[in-house]
Amino acid sequence: MRLFITGGSGQVGRALRKRLPPNWTVWAPSSQQWNLENLPEGLATLDTLRPDWVVHLAAWTDVDGCERDPARAFRINTEATAHLARWAARKGVRFLFISTDxxxxxxxxxxxxxxxPPHPLQVYGETKQKAEVRILEWSGEYWILRTSWVYGEGKNFVLSVLKWAQQYETLRIAMDQESVPTSAEDLAQAILCLLHDPPSPGVYHVTHPDSATRVAWVQAILEICGIRKNIQPVPSSTFPNPAKRPVYSVLSTERWQRYGCYAFPSWKEALKRYLQEQCGF
Ligand SMILES: NC(=O)c1ccc[n+]([C@@H]2O[C@H](COP(=O)([O-])OP(=O)(O)OC[C@H]3O[C@@H](n4cnc5c(N)ncnc54)[C@H](OP(=O)(O)O)[C@@H]3O)[C@@H](O)[C@H]2O)c1
Incomplete structure (x- = not known):
């Protein structure tokens, strides 16, 4: 198998690369070596490498950054994805894209x-949703996996909570957000399963089967690590973030479960496993 991975240095990319069989030929260039903002050159490289799959994980994932600079967000998240998908469809290369709740x-x-029907509230969601639409325009073999609230190796909310817990007695947490905290490790297992034995092309919601409010997520992080701090639930509007977050973005994973390739544990089980390494309890 010949795999070209974009975003190989991100949370999902790192988790996936660790699991790939050694006999696969894998390219996972950094954004310095291969950049979505320089796609004519990027596509010429792909022409030379001739992968069987493009696993497109790279994105500008800074939700508030996207709100501040929509032109850049659309260039990276939508336009570049559309060009890659078109290239893949024309060359008969399978295309996997990660989208969002x-x-x-x-x-x-x-x-x-x-x-x-999608209806994003902020630029980041709009860039990913428009990318989905553009992928569907090409009649290639594509898999769009939507996931949510990812944590793994790299900057993420779980590590931010642990940092805040060292600095403050009381953590102010948004009380009006619910989704599914997703372990990058489990998501990578799911992607690997799909690469080995893909279901019918299309859109799949891929995450753990149960959901959490943001407050419940923080409570679990603190409990698992044995940290005693106060949590003050506050409305999201308390935080001066430019991008709106949905109050509820839990993804139903029934379609993924019917495919039956990788069964996710509960989000809390996955979090325990992650925190064992992070806080060594
Ligand atoms: N994180 C979440 O909560 C979440 C939730 C739902 C869906 N997703 C989606 O899941 C995918 C993976 O997310 P993640 O959390 O692993 O992301 P991440 O940790 O933020 O990593 C982003 C990756 O994209 C690369 N990248 C950014 N701009 C690039 C550019 N112009 N050219 C080439 N590469 C570029 C980065 O490379 P450098 O490190 O070299 O800059 C990095 O490898 C993304 O498509 C994201 O939209 C994420």
Missing amino acids: FVFDGAKRRPYTEDD
Whole structure:
């Protein structure tokens, strides 16, 4: 198998690269070596390498940054993805893309299925949703995996909570957000499973089967690490973030479960496993 991975240095990319069989030929260039903002050159490299799969994990994931600079966000997250997908469709190369729960606005208040109409509330979600639409324009073999609240190796919310817990007695946490904290390790296992034995092309919601409020997530992080701090639930509007977050973006994973390739543990089990390494309890 010949695999070209974008975003190989990100949380999901690192977790995936650790698991790839040694007999696969893998390219995972850094953004210095291969950049989505310089795609004519990037596509010429792909022409030379002739991969079987493009696993497109790279994105500008700074949700507030995207809000401040929408032109850059659309260039990286939408336009570059569209060019890559078109290249893959033309060359008969399989294309895997990671999208987000932020394509939804949260009004439904019940788990979102793949057939629910997206309605993003912020630029980041819009860039990813428009990328999905552009991928669908090409009749290639594509898999769009939507996931949520990822933590792994790299900057993420779990590590931020541990840092805040060292600095403050009381942590102010948004009380009006619910989704699924997703372990990059489990997501990588799911991607690997898909690469070995892909289901029908299309959109899949890929995460743990149960959900958490942001407050419950923080409580679990502190409890698992044996840290005693106060949590003060506050409305999201308390924080001066430019980008709105959905109040509810839980993804229904029934389609993924029917495919039956990789069974995710509960989000809390995965978090325990992660924190064993982070806080060594
Ligand atoms: N993190 C989440 O909570 C979350 C939730 C839902 C969906 N997702 C999606 O999941 C995927 C992986 O997320 P992640 O958390 O692993 O991301 P991440 O840790 O933020 O890593 C982003 C990756 O994208 C690369 N990248 C950024 N701009 C680039 C550019 N212009 N050219 C080439 N590479 C570029 C980065 O390379 P450098 O390190 O070299 O800059 C890095 O490898 C993304 O598509 C994201 O939208 C993430």
